[in-house]
Amino acid sequence: MTKNGQVALVRRENDALAKRMEPLEEFVMPAVDIFETAEAFILMSDMPGVLKKSISVQAEAGMLQITGTIVQVQNENVNLLYSEICKANYFRKFTIGNGIDVDNIQAKFDDGVLTVVLPKNETMRVREIPIK
Amino acid sequence: MFVRVNFDQPVSELVREFLTEDSNQGVSSEPAIDVSENENESVIVVELPGLKKEDIKISVENGWLTLSGERKSFEAPEITRVLHREIESKPFARSIKLPHRVETDKISAQLENGLLKISLPKAEEVRPRTIEIK
Numbered sequence: 001m002t003k004n005g006q007v008a009l010v011r012r013e014n015d016a017l018a019k020r021m022e023p024l025e026e027f028v029m030p031a032v033d034i035f036e037t038a039e040a041f042i043l044m045s046d047m048p049g050v051l052k053k054s055i056s057v058q059a060e061a062g063m064l065q066i067t068g069t070i071v072q073v074q075n076e077n078v079n080l081l082y083s084e085i086c087k088a089n090y091f092r093k094f095t096i097g098n099g100i101d102v103d104n105i106q107a108k109f110d111d112g113v114l115t116v117v118l119p120k121n122e123t124m125r126v127r128e129i130p131i132k
Numbered sequence: 133m134f135v136r137v138n139f140d141q142p143v144s145e146l147v148r149e150f151l152t153e154d155s156n157q158g159v160s161s162e163p164a165i166d167v168s169e170n171e172n173e174s175v176i177v178v179e180l181p182g183l184k185k186e187d188i189k190i191s192v193e194n195g196w197l198t199l200s201g202e203r204k205s206f207e208a209p210e211i212t213r214v215l216h217r218e219i220e221s222k223p224f225a226r227s228i229k230l231p232h233r234v235e236t237d238k239i240s241a242q243l244e245n246g247l248l249k250i251s252l253p254k255a256e257e258v259r260p261r262t263i264e265i266k
Contacts, residue, residue: 033206034216044206046219048181048246071245077170081231084164085179112181112246 027091030068030114038126041100041118047090048112057107057116064094064105066114099124160223163199167231171260174231174252181246182206182219188248192236197250200225232258 035042043064047055050068058065068090096102101121108115166177178199180188188201205221233255241250 031218032216033214033219035206035208035211036213036215037208037210038212039210041215042208042211044219046181046246048179050245052245078168078175079170080166080168081174082165082167085166085177086164109245111183111243 026088027067028086028088029092030066030090032092040120043094043116043118045090045092045114045116046112047109047114049085050090050109050112050114052109055107055109055114057105057114059096059100059102059105062095062097064096064116064118065092066116067091068114097124160200160225161220162226163224165226165228167228169231171254173254174234176228176250176252178226178248178250179246180224180243180248182221183243183246183248185243188243190239190241190250192230192234192239195230196227197230197252198225198227199248 030045030047032043032045035044045066047068049070051071054069054071056065056067070087070089096118099120101119104119106117106119164179168175168177176197180201180203182203183201187204188199191198200223202223203221206219230252235253235255238253239250241248243249
């Protein structure tokens with residue numbers, strides 16, 4: 001909740017729903033940070049081992065969905081001795097409210113971190129009202 | 133960070149670990165690794181999302197490889213609120229015993245898409261040899 005009583009725009013979608021919608025695929029939820037600025041919400045997500053071209057960011061019907069397909073780094077002639085790194089694909093969903101300018105969402109991928117910028121639309125921006 | 137569960141562990145231990153997790157805060161974390169080998173080299177892959185190569189230190193000494201560094205937390209002056217935080221930015225360190233003698237001068241490392249890949253060429257004496265029958 002903001003001090004104006006608006007409902008928080010970006011909210012973590014619960015796991016049960018995500019699982020119901022993707023029942024057959026094994027995935028992990030990537031860790032995310034979400035920040036707010038005057039103009040936008042910024043979502044950052046750790047997706048090590050993914051290529052830029054194998055990431056998808058989709059906004060539809062009040063939902064933002066991020067997926068990333070893991071690239072197998074091992075070659076065929078290689079013997080895996082020890083493994084801790086999770087090889088499942090990344091998947092996570094978020095609800096987004098009406099205050100997001102869906103047409104102007106931007107995403108970039110650097111150093112294994114996906115950054116999605118969700119600009120606020122007019123209804124969501126804070127306006128400073130001058131006192132006459 | 134992902135939760136990793138060791139299924140061989142008794143449940144009581146898992147619960148204890150879970151409950152004491154907070155007390156580990158501030159102590160450095162250990163990034164996840166994979167180790168593989170072929171005839172000529174071993175390869176260590178380390179999960180280090182959000183790090184630049186200048187933030188990572190790799191050293192080799194006495195048969196141990198040590199990785200350390202710190203992820204810089206994301207900061208921007210225009211941020212007015214933090215709504216959600218799961219990504220840790222604390223120092224990390226990990227030492228890995230080398231699986232064999234290594235040609236130390238030829239160790240190489242590359243960082244790509246949040247994965248650090250360290251190639252450890254095997255020393256001549258540990259490489260497999262085919263012996264010719266005379």
